[in-house]
Amino acid sequence: MNRFVVISGCSGGGKSTLLAALAQRGHAVIEEPGRRIVREELAGGGAALPWVDAEAFARRAVAMALADRTTAEGLDGWVFFDRGLVDAAAALAQATGEAVLEPLGRAYRFHERVFLTPPWPEIYVNDLERPHDFEAARAEYERLLEVYERLGYAVSILPKIDVAARAGFVLEALEI
Known part of the structure; x- marks a missing residue:
């Protein structure tokens, strides 16, 4: 079984907060x-x-995600990725029209279950690293949902609940 798990979805949907809870x-x-x-x-x-x-x-995101994958191979136990290679390849395909998504997405598989944070306007905030608006974040979510399903992943939409319960949801779904 693949121990590399992707947390993806809507920008500003609580991914980083969830990953911090999993790290704790x-x-x-x-x-x-x-x-x-x-x-x-x-x-x-x-x-x-x-x-x-x-x-x-x-292009930088794809290169970094590939390096992250190599780094993760040296880690023990379950490894949770805040976005990663599929998201980066989807962004590259969107920006250039290049057919990179399918080859990269199929060559570098993650755990079959992927968790997506849905659009959640009540917690969405802009910052210096996220200047795009909520509608752009929602459109990104829709693209990623379609991409992960097309690549054959079982997508679990994370419930809009507090972070501890979200972490519990992920771990229970993975039977950890």
Whole structure:
């Protein structure tokens, strides 16, 4: 059984908070490539930002997600990814029209169950790393839902409940 689990879905839907709760319970987590890239680009005055150069951003995200996958292979136990390779490949395909999603998505599989955070306007906030509006986040969620289903993953939509209960939902679904 694949022990690499993806938490994806709507921006601002509580993914990072959920991953922090899973880490507090002793599980390994991999931070979202996109957030790391945005922080690096903002700090260094770079242009590989999704709202400046979506292609450059997505290419960096794919490379970082592949490196994260290699790193995760050296970790013990379950590893939870805040987004990851499928999300990055979907972004690259969206930005360029390149047929990268299917080859990458099929070559690098994750646990069959993927968890998606649904659009949740009550907790959605913008920040320096997430300047897009809620409607753009909702559209991203719809794309990712379709992508994960097309790649054959069993998608579980996370309930809109407090973070401890969400973490429990994930662990119970995985029978951990």
